[in-house]
Amino acid sequence: MLAIRKTKAGPGGLSVDDVAAPKEAHSTDVLVKVEAAGICGTDLLIYKWGEFAKRMKLPTILGHEVSGVIEQVGSDVKGLRPGMRVSLESHLPCGTCYTCRRGWAHVCPKTRYPGVDFDGGFASFVVVPESVCWPVPCGIPPLQAAMMEPFGLAVHASLEGSGVSGLNVLVSGCGPIGLMNIAAAKALGASKVIATDIHPLRLTAAAKMGADECINATEESVYKTVRSLLGERGVDVAIDYSGQAAALKELIQSITHGGELRLMGVPSHDILLNLEEWLFKGLIVRGLHGRRLYETWERSTSLLVTGRVDLSSLVSHRLPLSAAEDAFEMALNGQSLKILFEPNGTCI
Template identity: 30%
Template sequence: MKGAKIYGIRDIRVEECPIPEIKTPEDIIVKVKAVGFCGSDISRYGKLGPHTVGAIFGHELSGEIVEIGEQVTNVKVGDGVVVCPTTPCFHCEYCQLGKYSKCESLQVIGAKEDGGFAEYVRLHSRSVLKMPEGLDFETACGMEPACVVMHGFYRTKIQAGDTVAVLGVGPIGLFAVQCAKIFGATKVIAIDVFDEKLEIAKELGADLCINAKDIDPIQVVKEMTGGSGVDIAVESAGNPFTSAQVLSLPKKGGTVVFMGIPYGDVAISREHFEKIVRNELTVLGSWNAVSGPFPGKEWPTTLHFMKEGKIKVKPMVTHRISLDQIPETFEKIYKRDSFFGKVIVFPEGKEC
């Protein structure tokens, strides 16, 4: 089979690899139907390099089961499945409490174990959920990032009628726009510096879109909320600047939830930092997409809303590519040659 292996910074190669085999009675082999680029993949390609040199990259995937171990009971050969790529140890203090996102040795496929940028992948059977009838593989491969956002909103105390600002509308931010509405927000404000992203955010339900390159988003948010600010501000850009700026968006007693990861030091001015104290903000970090009982309610909940058409993936997809196109596409994203939204890989060379 073909697989895209990462060897170093800006060094991904599509190579012939052995088809994975069942190793334990609870293993399954999945034929990958669709797999997405994650923002963390892009950072690891351009800045950080691989966790394991030569590992098959990728972790946002859906596929069809082609083989199962003798003790597998939750799925069968031929089932379409969505994949939870994150595996806790199930033994540490946090795992014993069912707090799997806090596991001391959390692993994600595509890091130390081979991932989804391939024709086939081996997984533990507990890491998949059966796809409902009518859900397509392209939409289903967006499950993991959508669950990351769902996990973040479960961390908050969002209520029906709240106003939510989403700072940064890449894929995580676009899922945040949709999930905010699902959780009951009546007004969602999308903020970014790219009009292309804001147009997608509007299509996916944002009530107001602000290009922060043209206007001060803090001022606009204050004006539209009668001078108070939003109930919840989501930082999903993963940018050092916005990681400070987001603190000035909520009202007094409001909430900030960090879903993005800034791959750089964050310098916070007094103007932004003092909002934590003076406005008595709740500041939350949100990591990954799993909880107890594993993989957590994020997964069936997200699957339900995808089936209902209330969490959409297709509008954010700008590039659909084959396995062979992975290296050149990563390089184009790194060089910022053109606008990229969500990139989906189809190992079979056709859309699903």
């Protein structure tokens, strides 16, 4: 089978290789025939060989945003059977540490990831533990099922803390997950959702996903525009996907006193912050990661299967595995929204 692998340390180092397909699932594992698999920001970090990637043992098949059909289940698997469509959770927590026992398994310090610590889903078939397989209702098509993992981040960011219902929300950074967050926040009852980015393509998509106002941060001040829209009140919640110091400064100015800043974007380097305004405003700052296991999956599934959120317009490219190099370059250069690989041919 073809597979996209990271084969060399350092920037680049991708290879599309013909490798042996897994033949069976052992014990508590599941063999999945991949229908669709999306490029994620983590894949781009690996491509650029960011710090997180250096834990990898190469070569490794990339990909963790995956939907597919179960081909075979291990002898000890309960509740799953061949023929079921599944979407994959990308976090495999240890389940036994202090963090996991407190109900915070989504931030387990011993978490392992498909496509990082073991072979992932940029291939025709993938073997994964039963615990990361989420059964997908028939009302969710394969392409949207492949986006359930990142959509879960957006739902998680919308539900944490005071939530979004009845509140004014600012989403900074309209990559795929930021765009999903716009739709999730609207579906979960946000009063007004304001989106900001520097790419016109993404801002156009933000409007389609339901943003009430879209701000190009290269052309106008986010803070001044928010003030003109909402007055001195500002936004109740700001969710940052950019990881940029300049964006964070504007967000802090735009949040109401006692409001919430939710951090999802990962900065590429250390940044300097003046915390005085954070303190005097009494801001609640939340660092968010992953999805709550599996509460967020339940909420995400409900939003998709009922049609309250439709992610289909986010798919800008559907490509074979052989187009890996071009796909990664497009994603890095902001020439795409969501890129999905279809390893076994076009999904219906």
